[in-house]
Amino acid sequence: MLKVVIVIVLVGIAGGLWFARPRLSAQNPDDFQKLDGPTRLARARLAREAVIRARYKDAGVAYPGQVFVRWFKREAVMELWARNERGPFVRVASWPILAPSGGPGPKRREGDKQVPEGFYEIVHFNPQSLYHLSLGLNYPNAADLVLADPENPGTDIYIHGSNVSVGCAPLGDAGIEELYLATSDAHDAGQMRIAVHIFPARMVGAEWERFKRENIEQRPELSGFWAQLQPAFDAFEKSHLIPEVAVEADGRYRVSAEK
Numbered sequence: 001m002l003k004v005v006i007v008i009v010l011v012g013i014a015g016g017l018w019f020a021r022p023r024l025s026a027q028n029p030d031d032f033q034k035l036d037g038p039t040r041l042a043r044a045r046l047a048r049e050a051v052i053r054a055r056y057k058d059a060g061v062a063y064p065g066q067v068f069v070r071w072f073k074r075e076a077v078m079e080l081w082a083r084n085e086r087g088p089f090v091r092v093a094s095w096p097i098l099a100p101s102g103g104p105g106p107k108r109r110e111g112d113k114q115v116p117e118g119f120y121e122i123v124h125f126n127p128q129s130l131y132h133l134s135l136g137l138n139y140p141n142a143a144d145l146v147l148a149d150p151e152n153p154g155t156d157i158y159i160h161g162s163n164v165s166v167g168c169a170p171l172g173d174a175g176i177e178e179l180y181l182a183t184s185d186a187h188d189a190g191q192m193r194i195a196v197h198i199f200p201a202r203m204v205g206a207e208w209e210r211f212k213r214e215n216i217e218q219r220p221e222l223s224g225f226w227a228q229l230q231p232a233f234d235a236f237e238k239s240h241l242i243p244e245v246a247v248e249a250d251g252r253y254r255v256s257a258e259k
Contacts, residue, residue, distance in 0.1 A: 032173070037127035041184075044133065044177040052093070052178040056082065059090045064185040067194055068242055069122070071159075071169060073115055074201035074211060076100045078159065078171060080179055081240070082186075088240035092182070095175035098163040104200045104215045105222055107139065107157070109149035113167050115198065116157055117229065118143060119245045119253060122194040124158075125184050132161025132173045133180045137196055146251030159196075195242055200226065203233040231255040 032040060056063040065082035068089050072079075076097040081089040102114035116139050124136030139157040140148055148154070159169045161176035171179060183194055201211050203226070216223045232255045235243040246254045 032132060033130075040127045040133065045181060048174060048177040049181055052182050055093045055178075056182075059092045061090055061092060064182050064189055066191050067183055067186045069159075069179075069183070069194065069196040070236075071097075071115075071196060071198040072202055073100065073102075073104070073117070073199065078169060078175075078179070080182055082182070083240075089236075089242070090240070093178060095171045095179070097169045098172055099165045099170050101166050101168075104211075105219060106147075106225060107144070107154055107167070108147065110152035110154040112154070115167055115169070116144070117198050117200055117225075119232065120157075120196045120198060122183055122187075122196060125180070125187070126158075127180075129158070129160055131158070131165070131168075131170065131176075133176045134158040134160035135176075135180060135183060142247040143251045143253060146247075146249075197232060197236075199229060199233055203230055204237065228253040228255075 032043065035043065053063050056065070059082065061082045062084050065084055066089075068081040068083075070079040070081065071077075077094055078097055079094045080092045082092045083089045100115075102112070105114065106118060107114035107116040116137075118141065120137040120139060120141055122135050123138045124134075126134045126136060135158060137157045137159070139155065140153040144153055154167075157168060159171065159176065159179065161173040162170050163172055164170060170176075187194060200215075200222075201208055203212075212222075212226065216226075232243045232245055232253070235241070235255060244256045246256065248254055
């Protein structure tokens with residue numbers, strides 16, 4: 001009996017360490033992690049500013065322009081789009097998400113390990129992240145506050161560096177340096193609202209139809225939710241302009257005119 005108890009305890013400890021692994025890894029400081037925020041930004045600018053500016057030049061957009069971010073969960077890809085003045089957005093760069101977590105569908109409670117789906121904004125620039133640099137989103141947004149767990153909807157959804165995460169998007173250190181510089185420079189230049197649209201997948205084509213059908217078969221409630229996201233995806237694909245998105249009293253998204 002004692003042996004059984006010991007085994008159970010050891011398994012519990014091992015499981016706890018496994019789930020804590022991303023945070024433990026992030027807290028193991030390297031030289032960059034020991035720097036203060038301004039020094040980190042200076043180091044990132046020295047390493048990656050020329051690279052992100054070259055991406056803008058290739059795309060025909062003056063740096064930093066106005067920016068827009070799209071996040072595709074199934075494909076594990078983050079895209080940066082930018083534009084000059086009021087013209088259409090152009091894709092400037094994309095980075096793989098190095099450790100996707102969760103599955104199809106929105107985030108609805110703390111601890112579900114889900115990545116949200118819907119329409120968000122960058123509201124926190126954190127140069128002293130445990131994960132190199134990080135960009136915090138406004139989860140829970142107005143829709144989530146209606147539809148997610150009222151007491152524990154969850155918090156702290158970030159795009160960050162490193163290659164580990166639970167519920168966020170790690171782009172690697174070089175990737176987050178480029179995205180951080182572009183978004184923070186756009187913000188400093190006067191863009192107060194930087195939209196981040198998170199989709200379950202690229203919502204077009206036969207592969208999307210198969211993915212949608214298979215997942216809705218298992219979770220029928222996704223049908224109505226994804227139907228709210230589809231018009232925003234379609235509108236941007238057509239015009240490369242960000243659609244206006246409102247939230248109804250019942251938490252549903254309503255997509256209207258383009259910006």
